[in-house]
Amino acid sequence: MTQAIRVDSRFATPYRTAKVLGVSKSRTKELIELAGRFTDRLLGQQVARAGQSAVNGRAKRKSAASVRRKRSADGGSKISTTKAKRAKAER
Amino acid sequence: MNLPYDGRFENLLLAYIAGISAFGFAPRATLEIPFSQRRLERIVSLIASSQYSVHDLSRVELDRNAPRTPRFNMPFELGLTVGLGNSQHSWIVCETVRRRINKSLSDLDGTDVYIHDGTVRGVFRELCNAFVRTRRQPSVVQMMQIYRILRSNFADILQKAGARNPFNARVFLDLCVLASAAADKLVSP
Numbered sequence: 001m002t003q004a005i006r007v008d009s010r011f012a013t014p015y016r017t018a019k020v021l022g023v024s025k026s027r028t029k030e031l032i033e034l035a036g037r038f039t040d041r042l043l044g045q046q047v048a049r050a051g052q053s054a055v056n057g058r059a060k061r062k063s064a065a066s067v068r069r070k071r072s073a074d075g076g077s078k079i080s081t082t083k084a085k086r087a088k089a090e091r
Numbered sequence: 092m093n094l095p096y097d098g099r100f101e102n103l104l105l106a107y108i109a110g111i112s113a114f115g116f117a118p119r120a121t122l123e124i125p126f127s128q129r130r131l132e133r134i135v136s137l138i139a140s141s142q143y144s145v146h147d148l149s150r151v152e153l154d155r156n157a158p159r160t161p162r163f164n165m166p167f168e169l170g171l172t173v174g175l176g177n178s179q180h181s182w183i184v185c186e187t188v189r190r191r192i193n194k195s196l197s198d199l200d201g202t203d204v205y206i207h208d209g210t211v212r213g214v215f216r217e218l219c220n221a222f223v224r225t226r227r228q229p230s231v232v233q234m235m236q237i238y239r240i241l242r243s244n245f246a247d248i249l250q251k252a253g254a255r256n257p258f259n260a261r262v263f264l265d266l267c268v269l270a271s272a273a274a275d276k277l278v279s280p
Contacts, residue, residue, distance in 0.1 A: 011224075
């Protein structure tokens with residue numbers, strides 16, 4: 001079993017990395033903008049995916065409830081649940 | 092980073108830059124140092140100024156160019172790191188093939204060696220095994236995202252530097268800053 005090295009040091013910002021490596025300010029700015037174009041797209045996709053899965057979850061719950069209401073409205077195909085059976089028995 | 096500088100190692104160099112940047116480190120390598128008489132002194136000062144070092148001893152076989160020789164630079168620089176005896180400096184050793192190091196460098200018996208199988212994902216997995224951050228711990232997925240950003244911009248960076256491979260000071264520095272910028276955004280606090 002390998003023993004991991006615990007890292008407590010501060011997370012290097014791109015400016016700090018550029019300073020340590022001696023990269024010019026203008027080139028650093030260019031590279032940060034370049035990275036930003038890709039990371040913004042990636043983060044945007046992640047947010048959209050998270051939003052989409054939340055909407056899908058809500059849509060699924062909503063459609064199940066509406067199906068149950070519709071069926072009970074016709075009277076013919078009422079879905080019986082455990083809770084309903086228990087209530088009927090108590091009556 | 093103490094890595095082999097050969098064409099077959101290009102993917103893994105990008106993987107190391109991505110993975111190391113994802114941990115919030117500023118990657119350093121002897122690629123930054125121009126070839127000169129004072130090179131060895133500068134290598135020693137580079138090791139001394141770093142808190143952590145990663146030594147990849149994958150290239151122990153003979154190279155293709157005549158006269159065919161193994162690469163001694165990586166084990167030599169590992170020796171310098173150990174020889175400096177700095178208690179504040181932590182180092183790890185990586186290899187491609189399991190148990191090969193027991194034969195190639197048996198002095199390291201008893202040291203944990205991280206086997207990355209020569210793959211990008213393997214490098215990320217082993218870096219995650221080797222380092223644990225108390226805050227902003229990166230995932231392999233985030234490292235892969237940073238790697239893909241480096242890959243997407245690699246040709247452009249090479250062209251701007253007029254270079255053919257990443258084993259060039261300017262290309263290396265650009266890749267490190269790009270990876271650091273991507274890591275700063277993707278690895279959430």
